[in-house]
Amino acid sequence: MKPHKRQILLRLFVSTLYLSAFTFGGGYVIVTLLKNKFVDQYHWIEEDEMLDLVAIAQSSPGAVAVNGAIVVGYRLAGIAGAAVSVLGAILPPMLFLSVISVFYDAFSSQPSVAALLGGMRAGVGAVIVSAVWDMEKKVAESRDTAQTVILVVSFILSCFCNVNVLWILLGAAAFGLLRALWEKKRKGGRA
Amino acid sequence: MTLLRLFFSFLQIGALSFGGGYAAMPLIQDQIVTVHGWISMDTFADLVAIAEMTPGPIAVNAATFVGTRIAGPAGAIIATLGCILPSCIFVTLLACLYTRYRSLRLLQQTLLALRPAIVAIIAKAGVSILIAAFFLDGTLRLSGDNLSVRRIGFFIFALFLLRKTKCSPILAMVLCGVLEMAFSAFAALPA
Numbered sequence: 202m203k204p205h206k207r208q209i210l211l212r213l214f215v216s217t218l219y220l221s222a223f224t225f226g227g228g229y230v231i232v233t234l235l236k237n238k239f240v241d242q243y244h245w246i247e248e249d250e251m252l253d254l255v256a257i258a259q260s261s262p263g264a265v266a267v268n269g270a271i272v273v274g275y276r277l278a279g280i281a282g283a284a285v286s287v288l289g290a291i292l293p294p295m296l297f298l299s300v301i302s303v304f305y306d307a308f309s310s311q312p313s314v315a316a317l318l319g320g321m322r323a324g325v326g327a328v329i330v331s332a333v334w335d336m337e338k339k340v341a342e343s344r345d346t347a348q349t350v351i352l353v354v355s356f357i358l359s360c361f362c363n364v365n366v367l368w369i370l371l372g373a374a375a376f377g378l379l380r381a382l383w384e385k386k387r388k389g390g391r392a
Numbered sequence: 393m394t395l396l397r398l399f400f401s402f403l404q405i406g407a408l409s410f411g412g413g414y415a416a417m418p419l420i421q422d423q424i425v426t427v428h429g430w431i432s433m434d435t436f437a438d439l440v441a442i443a444e445m446t447p448g449p450i451a452v453n454a455a456t457f458v459g460t461r462i463a464g465p466a467g468a469i470i471a472t473l474g475c476i477l478p479s480c481i482f483v484t485l486l487a488c489l490y491t492r493y494r495s496l497r498l499l500q501q502t503l504l505a506l507r508p509a510i511v512a513i514i515a516k517a518g519v520s521i522l523i524a525a526f527f528l529d530g531t532l533r534l535s536g537d538n539l540s541v542r543r544i545g546f547f548i549f550a551l552f553l554l555r556k557t558k559c560s561p562i563l564a565m566v567l568c569g570v571l572e573m574a575f576s577a578f579a580a581l582p583a
Binding site: 221222223224225229253254256257258259260261262263264265266267268271272275276280283287291293294295297298299301302303305306309312313316317318319320321322323324325326327328329330331332333334336337340347348349351352353354355356359360365366367369370372373374376377378380381382384385 | 404406407408409410412413414416417418419422434435437438440441442444445446447448449450451452453456457460461465468469472475476478479480482483484486487490496497498499500501502503504505506507508509510511512513514515516517518519521522524525526540543544546547548550551554555561562564565566567568569570571572573575576577580
């Protein structure tokens with residue numbers, strides 16, 4: 202049974218709004234929950250197709266949660282669907298952070314709040330170090346020397362030579378593209 | 393003018409943050425702390441901690457937080473629009489291309505080389521956050537009144553919790569904050 206388009210739009214909005222408001226732990230969690238909702242619960246998207254949509258969300262720039270909402274919305278109801286889902290995905294964080302922003306200005310100079318925030322800086326540093334640790338392990342596990350070289354060179358350039366992040370990203374992307382094209386050509390030549 | 397600058401800053405952040413998760417963090421730091429000086433490194437570290445504790449992607453959180461502080465609600469909306477616009481364009485474009493060619497291999501291989509570079513710049517952002525956490529005036533001046541040994545202890549404690557137990561990042565951060573609050577309240581007591 203194919204539901205009415207307005208019903209799809211409403212469900213898209215409510216689902217992305219709900220998922221965005223109550224999901225902690227980043228984009229990959231949201232993508233899994235989107236799959237649960239639209240593949241397993243509503244049966245509007247096939248499992249295989251959903252994997253492709255997730256690949257698109259992860260290969261695009263920007264937050265994975267926003268990309269996931271856009272691609273699912275677009276697939277189900279075109280541009281209107283994408284617009285409705287992205288609105289649902291960004292409204293909750295916008296509301297939370299506008300309120301926090303106002304409170305931050307009013308309270309951050311109070312001694313006890315300043316101490317709380319200062320201690321939390323040490324904690325968030327640990328969270329980032331731990332995340333980098335996991336990501337570095339993945340790069341090492343790839344057993345691809347080029348990836349390790351890129352990691353080390355990028356870190357040295359960024360940390361000790363103050364090279365702008367933009368150039369580092371563009372350099373790595375250019376290298377990756379050339380390498381992919383070269384490998385494609387080599388494989389093509391052999392076939 | 394400010395609104396336009398906000399828009400283009402976050403447009404750049406949205407367009408270049410490939411890889412999800414923390415990938416946007418170094419780009420946000422570059423734009424809002426280094427290039428425009430809209431917030432201090434201390435406030436940026438607080439923002440990352442706040443983003444970790446609230447739902448929603450860090451780029452949308454940062455856009456709302458900085459936008460509100462610089463130009464009120466209009467700033468929040470403009471900055472958020474800037475940061476999701478590249479996603480909207482890229483994801484729909486990719487979805488169209490994908491339905492035609494059924495393959496994202498070239499793009500995914502290019503992104504493979506981008507991944508280690510992203511890990512490196514996230515590590516660099518982590519280093520800046522740790523400097524903001526450990527050195528009270530934000531510079532690498534080694535002296536008893538500037539370097540907080542206590543916070544280095546909290547950092548090691550939090551890292552231990554994150555790696556050796558199933559402690560959630562939010563709990564680890566809040567613990568560090570509460571400990572710092574308790575210690576500074578204790579230090580402020582008359583002898």
